[in-house]
Amino acid sequence: MLRPAFLAMLLAGISPHVLAQPATETVPLLREIKNWVTGCDNLRNCHALSSPSGVDEEDYSSLTLHIFHQAGPEGYLRLRFDHRGEDLDLSTLLLDGQPLGQALTRDLHVELDDEGGDPEMHFYSVIEDAPARRWLQRLRNGQRLQLPGDDNAKVSLSGLSASLLLMDAVQGRVDNVTALARPGKAAASEVPARQPTPVLRKFPTAPALTAQEQAGLAAAAIKALTNTDTEMKPDAEAGALSADQAMMVVRTDCAAYNCEYEISSRERKPPYTETLLSIQPLPLDGAAFEGSVGYDETTGTLSYFYKLRGIGDCGAGGVWVFDGKAFQLREFKMMPRCTGSPYGDWPALWTTLPAP
Known part of the structure; x- marks a missing residue:
């Protein structure tokens, strides 16, 4: 069962209507339009991806089309196909049953997975502006892309035109x-300039907690819990924030693949008094810390990952960095549809640069 706060976050900004006036579209934005999901971050960079709604098609497709358009007059445009399964020849792609032709498919470039991810994932990109625009002009007039030889490898184009219009309006x-x-x-020069990317403030490294500090902090945090009517025993983890302050992550209960947490900060010395904890709120109304939450005292990062189903192909995730006084939001991603996309391919709704 979805928590009300998290459900509200997923639904925020989702509308069947697309407004063509830039001033009416605020960012970050996440919207579902037929068989597409579109997200735009705090810089107005946009990412649309094919994602069956479950209404017009089956929920699963081994082929996903991503469209990335960076904000600003000279923002790059890029298309990428992801295929899960055998390494098939995308030059055989059919649009409404007819071959796309070499005029388009010759612009597809094979991408190598430098991160050593899923060996069954294959990536093909259109990386130049003019070819990418030719692709979109052709696809906007179609209904369906299909790879022969794989019945699951299809992309519904229902909602593509409206998603592109939304991206144009946002930018x-x-x-x-x-x-x-x-x-x-x-003229291109009339397009609003892309906003400067926020630069994070550096985490001032803190002395690691001793075993004695960890034990005392954990006991104090668990003792302070107001709701102990759970089936599992609370589990507390502590990490250094500064020489005087520690971060507490207390897991209070779990159900299926998500857990509930109490987040706080405390003085490192007895009686481990709770201190003020400042965390930059998430866009789209935010949510409680649920799912999987952790703090790394070596980097000062607090993170969470919430699954809408067990395999983790939908939900939300965020990362914050402590600057000595508060937690700054480093990244935030959401995916409202469970269609096989890994976290790295979800729409990014918050973008920053690391501290110099």
Whole structure:
């Protein structure tokens, strides 16, 4: 069962309507349109990906199409196909039963997985602006992409045009020569500039907690719990925030693949008094710390990952960095549909740069 706060976060900003006026679209934004999910981050960089809604098609497809468009007059445009399964020849792609033709497929480039991920994942990209625009112009008039030889390898194009229009509206491109859905005559220079990327403040390394400090802090945090009517015994972990302050992550209960937590900070010396803890709120109304939560005292990072189902292909995740006074949000991603996409491919809703 979804927690009300988390459900509200997933639903925030999701609407069947697309508004074409840039001023009406605030970011971060996450929206579902037919068989597509579109997210735009705090810099107005947008990412749309094919994601069956379960209404028009089966919930699973081994083929996913991603569209990335960076904000700003010269923001890059990139398309990427992800295929789970055998390494098939994407030059055989069919659009509504007809071959796409070499004029398009010759622009597909094979990408290598440098991170050593799933060996069954294969990536193909269109990395230049003009070819990517030719692809989108062709696909907008179609209904379905299909790979022959794999019945599950298909991309519904229902909702693609509306998703492209949404991205244009968010980035101020409607009726501009750079628009994806509704290009016009306005010059690229009229597109709003991309905002500077926020730079995180550095974590001032703190002395690691001793075993005695950890034991005392854990006992104090568990003793302070107000709700102990759970089936499992609370488990507390502590990590250094500063020479005088420690971070507490107390797991209070678990159900299926998500757990509940109490987050706090305390003085490192007895009686381990609770101190003020400042955490930058999440976009889209935020949510309680649930799912899987952890703190790394070597990097000052607090993170959480919430699964909407056990394999972890949908939900939300965020990371914060402590700057000596407060936790700054480093990244935030969400995926409202469970269609096989790993966390790294979810729409990014918050983007930052590391401390210099």
